[in-house]
Amino acid sequence: MTRFELEQQPRWVLPAVDEFYPALLKAGIRLSRCHDLTLAEGLLLAHEGRHGTHRNPGAAWARLHNQIEPPDKPPPARDAQPALFELDERFFTLDQLAEVYAEQQRRIMATAHPDRMRLLVASESAGALAAAEMSHHGLPWSEDVHRELLSSMLGPKPAPGARPLKLAELADRIIEAFDGRSLNPDSPPSVVKAFARDGIDIPSTRAWVLREIDHPAVEPLLEYKELARMWTAHGWSWLESWVHDGRFRPEYVVGGVVSGRWATRGGAALQLPKALRTAVRALPGWSLVVADAAQLEPRVLAALSADQRLAEFSADVDLYAGLAKDTFDGDRAKAKIAMLSAMYGGTSGGAGPLLALLRKRFPKAVGHVEQAAQAGELGRMVRSRLGRTSPLPSERWRTLMERTEGSEEDMRKSRQAARDWGRFTRNFVVQASAADWALVLLVVLRRRLADLAPKAEIVFYQHDEFMVHCPTETAPLVTAELAASATEATHLVFGSTEVQFPLETSTVDTYADAK
Structure with a gap:
């Protein structure tokens, strides 16, 4: 064979x-x-x-x-x-x-x-x-670095069923902040009830909700939540289950998300916390070449819509900076809000006027996603550049759309459901097309690297980010092949578009240094 x-x-x-x-x-x-x-x-x-x-x-x-x-x-x-x-x-x-x-x-x-x-x-x-x-x-992984990180963040490895020392100390501080009343900081209902007893009503224990509260329990609670996520998602048990012989071997699910993005079957490889990236380390004599596509989705929208004006800004790595200078008086934050509003359908927080300005300046680009939104509001399917297709809305959604009369609240729910599905299809055409481009880049890179000697290994892929583990002397060649793969992928997916898709690439010993 x-x-x-x-x-x-x-x-x-x-x-x-x-x-x-x-x-x-x-x-x-x-x-x-x-x-x-x-x-x-x-x-x-x-x-x-x-x-x-x-x-x-x-x-x-x-x-x-x-x-x-x-x-x-x-x-x-x-x-x-x-x-x-x-x-x-x-x-x-x-x-x-x-x-x-x-x-x-x-x-x-x-x-x-x-x-x-x-x-x-x-x-x-x-x-x-x-x-x-x-x-x-497998992704090269230093178990020693991982254990040292856990010890520094959480304290010594706890006995089975016990909290790590740092979490136990924070739990005591949280209880003290509630005047010693018993509660379980791992239980959102328990925390919500504790705040209610102090006269503070909150809908959830999400971090952004807690930050709006003036209460002595907020600071230890936020720290507890962050450390608890590390302990449960990537703690000692995770390390023993997923890392063997210096390699983390996640199980990828190709096209696991409806937009075409990948998922994983256990291991949470696509949700590695930044603190843990220091454990991803190249072998001695080897390097990690890490590349990610700069502001991929706005460039995809420019290519999809054939908006020549927007394409002109794609030559710069920071597309938003050029867009800001041209349209938003140099305010990069406004340029980003306007573009994200176009792609995701947001109009709150002052986004509406910014989107209107973007629509006036780039009618083809904004019109492309607005047509997709209109198709969604009518219950139709939309497709990515290569033909990946959005699902049809549910029967419950269609029942809501068939209402022609009812209370004002009923009609409001119908209009809201239509807008929500329109926002989904608006973003689907961009996000799924971005997934098309990234996937084609991955497989082109795989083909190109197959001819390298000694072999370079693709060890990680996430949405618009690619990582290759290779002998250090091969790293410049890998960098060149990444750039060539991006160019080839752009031609295969979008034909003769003038939109450019630059990669930000770095050669490092540890993943943490790539960011």
Whole structure:
């Protein structure tokens, strides 16, 4: 198989990459290309307005023959050891796999932009290969640094069932601030009741709510919440569960978010607190090359809308600074608020007049997202640049929209529901298209790095951020390949656009130094 892969470089058709590829990697076999039938089916079903339909190849074959669809399998168990090419017992023959593949190719060609959908399916499948490889390689992690950080923040490792020393001390301070009345700082209802007893009504214990309160318990509560998150999400138990032999191996879920962004199945790899980034450390003689796309979503909007005026500001790394100088009297904060309001639909806090000014100056860009918002308010689907499709609103939403009479409160709820869904579709076209671009960059980078010697490993990917672990002498070449990958991804996704997508890249020993 290895010889065939190297000599022929075929596009393998796999029922599901996450089920089959980890075993191949353990056997030392790397695939360059594939077609993931499950991921492709999910993209095509969504494109056809059938979100939530079973995506597995067995279900796809059953639909072709009007048979009962088998449900989707649960995700592979962690550290599972699947046999190579062992077909799901609910799936029957290789001929049926081939039949599903052929039908998917027909459906791709039937879309309005088959070239874009083909690129999306190929990228999603190659992204699944990259995800499995990132889990296989693992993120280089210093367990000693992690333990030292926990000790400095929380105190010594506590006994099972006990709070760390620092949290216990903060809990005592919180109770003291409430005149010694017993409460559980880990329980929001308990904290809300404690404030109520002191004559302060709060809707929740969210940090921004607490900061508005003048009470001696606020300071220790905020500190307690921050440290408790570290303890529960990335404490000693997390370290023992997820880091082995100096590597953190998260389980990525490709396209785990409806916009196309990835998620993780345990490990919280995409929510690493800044304090913990110091534990991500390159091996001796190696470096981390970390790159992130500067202000990706505004650039994506410029490319989607073909707004030439907005495209002119994309040459600068700080797009907002140029926008501020041109339109907002040099006030960068106003420029950012206006752009975010356009993409997310916000009008509060003085955003309305700023958005109006942006609309006047860049009508094509603002008009593009406003058309998406209008489609959402009418209950229609919208699509990313490559064809990833937003879900349809719920039946409850449609029931609200069908109201033609009722109380003023009922009609207000209907209007609000329409606006809320419009805000979702407004942002979907931008965020999902940004996910398209980032995914294509990832798979292009994977292909380019495959030819490097010694090998450079992609070890982390998050929305618009990429991390490569490589020998230090290879870092300049990796940096150049990242820039070239961004250029190639831009051409593949947006064609001959004049919008530029610069990467901010740094070569560091620890992830914390990249920020």
